[in-house]
Amino acid sequence: MELDANERYETINDVWNQFTSCLGTAFGIIAYKPVWRDYYEQALKELLDDGVQYVEVRSTLPPVYDLDGSSLNPLEVALVYKEVSDKFAEENSEWCGAKLIYAPTRHASESTIEQDLENALLLKQEIPEFFAGFDLVSQEDKGFPLIDFLGPLLEAGEEIDFFFHAGETDWDWSSTDLNLVDAMLLNTSRIGHGYAIDKHPQLMEMARLKDIPIEVCPISNQVLGLVADIRNHPASSLVKSSFPLVISSDDPPVWGALPMSHDFYAAFLAIGGDSADLRFLKQLILNSFHYSKMGTVEKTTCTAKFENKWKKSIKRILYNYYPSLSIF
Secondary structure (H helix, E strand, O other): OOOOOOOOOOOHHHHHHHHHHHHHHHHHHHOEHHHHHHHHHHHHHHHHHOOOOEEEEEEOOOOOEOOOOOEOOHHHHHHHHHHHHHHHHHHOOOOOEEEEEEOOEOOOOHHHHHHHHHHHHHHHHHOOOOEEEEOOEOOOOOOOOHHHHHHHHHHHOOOOOEOOEEOOOOOOOOHHHHHHHHHHHOOOOOEEEOOOHHHOHHHHHHHHHHOOOEEEOHHHHHHOOOOOOHHHOOHHHHHHHOOOEEEOOOOHHHHOOOOOHHHHHHHHHHHOOOOOOHHHHHHHHHHHHHOOOOOHHHHHHHHHHHHHHHHHHHHHHHHHHOOOOOOO
């Protein structure tokens, strides 16, 4: 079952209900431990096949189960991610690696969030090189705003990095919209979606000063009802002023999209506009490395791998159009 961007729903809540039902339908199978491993490994393969070389995976770390009735705790689920990621990196020289953003649901009580943050601190302690940080996910309009968890978030923020979903809404001055303020004040490393930020000039300036990028998810924003025509996406204006942003794909299997290519295609044609060229496309890719949680050595190594692939791709394109050129 796929969501169709052209299918019309009465409200955004309706399309979100359909979206979450898609996720729920598959969960019972995917959460079986052997399938979970294979599913994640297949995801990494499809990412690499699509040209992706590095990924930061958001996961709720659900209770993955086995047939003996046992379930894995969040740390054990994270260790499965890490084991599969490490094995995949060893087997694929072009791959740069993967990290985990622990992202439980925001539809929870403060006490539950406190436990989630304790889990996050444990992840940082046990697998610091693999753990990137913390987020809260699910439909932002219906979830609790960040300010409801301000106490535990402030305390945990002294030790872990945040990557908050914020402003994934077309409303102005709603609690969802104002999550942008709290995400900024909590020193989030990136902002997931940030669709509403263009309505707040001061927040835009703050993001520039703090170099906090927006994770733009063009196809997700279209399918989930925020924008009908991606040419009207707020990011179309942001790129004109060199606002910091990266391209993300959100949940591409649900709407039948490739891991990243379709979102980059949409960003290139619709958000970049007629003036976009290969420089624009390459800068979007380099932004992904720059704003990632890779360390300095990792970024240098991964950028070199990317530059090698980029040059080979450009040569191949030139050869297809001008086979007589001596470019190899």
